[in-house]
Amino acid sequence: MTNTLNNYINQNKLLINNYISDILQNSSSELLLEAMRYAVLNGGKRLRGLLVLLTFQAVNNNSQENINKLLPVIAGIEYIHAMSLVHDDLPCMDNDDYRRGKPATHKQYNEAIALLAGDTLLIEGIALINNSELENNIKIQVLNLLLQAIGKTGMCAGQALDLEYTENNTSSTVQELNNIHQAKTVIFLINSIKIGALIAGASPVQVKALEIYGKNIGLAFQITDDILDIEGQEEILGKTIGKDIEQDKLTYPKLLGLEKSKQKAQELIVEAKDSIKNINIKSELLSELADYIINRKS
Ligand code: GRG
Numbered sequence: 001m002t003n004t005l006n007n008y009i010n011q012n013k014l015l016i017n018n019y020i021s022d023i024l025q026n027s028s029s030e031l032l033l034e035a036m037r038y039a040v041l042n043g044g045k046r047l048r049g050l051l052v053l054l055t056f057q058a059v060n061n062n063s064q065e066n067i068n069k070l071l072p073v074i075a076g077i078e079y080i081h082a083m084s085l086v087h088d089d090l091p092c093m094d095n096d097d098y099r100r101g102k103p104a105t106h107k108q109y110n111e112a113i114a115l116l117a118g119d120t121l122l123i124e125g126i127a128l129i130n131n132s133e134l135e136n137n138i139k140i141q142v143l144n145l146l147l148q149a150i151g152k153t154g155m156c157a158g159q160a161l162d163l164e165y166t167e168n169n170t171s172s173t174v175q176e177l178n179n180i181h182q183a184k185t186v187i188f189l190i191n192s193i194k195i196g197a198l199i200a201g202a203s204p205v206q207v208k209a210l211e212i213y214g215k216n217i218g219l220a221f222q223i224t225d226d227i228l229d230i231e232g233q234e235e236i237l238g239k240t241i242g243k244d245i246e247q248d249k250l251t252y253p254k255l256l257g258l259e260k261s262k263q264k265a266q267e268l269i270v271e272a273k274d275s276i277k278n279i280n281i282k283s284e285l286l287s288e289l290a291d292y293i294i295n296r297k298s
Helices: 003-023 031-039 046-058 067-089 111-130 137-148 155-168 174-200 204-231 252-256 258-275 284-295
Strands: none
Touching: 003 031, 003 046, 003 067, 003 284, 031 067, 031 111, 046 067, 046 174, 046 204, 046 284, 067 111, 067 137, 067 155, 067 174, 111 137, 137 155, 137 174, 155 174, 174 204, 174 252, 204 252, 204 258, 204 284, 252 258, 258 284
16 A cells, blocks of 8 residues: 555544544443444444545545535444444354454344444434534435445345345356345445545536446455455454355355456456546545555455
8 A cells, every 4th residue: 555545544544533432422321332332443444434535535636624524424434334244243144253353243242232233323323414514405415325325225135135145055147246246335335435426516427437436446345355255364354264165155256266356356446547537536545545445455
């Protein structure tokens, strides 16, 4: 990763984490609050939040102005991402004991509290955006993009398809796998980008190009996730590796092999970077982030 991107990520991750730590307070249940804070503040790359910020700033010519008005949106998105990880780790889902290098929330507390902490993060994530100071007309569009990314056409559907495949172990095609990845992971990444673009007042041409960027980095991100499950180092990745093979998950390496999967991810990143070259935005950091997506170790 370049120094510029590294500094950008570190500085803004700190901003996001401090903000979440400040606002995630007060619940009628101390235990619930503790589990929610554990789930959302226990590490993580903050990729979705950073995509909102990076896109907003790229469209706005790197302006530092108005970052504060984005923070509730970024935090809301990160709450919802964290809740998806908490639920994903539960025994009835992917059944993983570790997340972000620490015991999964249901291991640190118990399954019931983890379930409730996830539910509450989802509710509070939406509430954060609902109570933000965005203009009403923008706010409604932001909420719609978010809900579309996680509901019956998004993450929940993707997770259901994933579980269905694993249970039935039917033979599958790359197209079917792309549909699962698209719903489970990619739409959330695309819509985080679109949310940043929308708040920045991007033109329809810019939004379209950024959407193509998101689709490409999103799929490359998920393919890299599949590759890291085979080649990653557990202590850097922060979660159990080899789960996909153990559970006979449908993945890119399973369908194409490791080398072809890496090649595909690389091609997607080239396409992603090309798509945002000529749309009159400050695209350098978004381009660098695209490279980081496939070179990351965690
Ligand atoms: C949204 C209501 C609602 C329910 C969630 C459990 C579930 C339903 C969905 C699971 C979705 C899931 C876990 C997708 C995997 C996405 C993925 C690759 C996560 C890892 O993301 P990173 O690497 O994580 O950005 P960090 O830890 O860096 O934040």
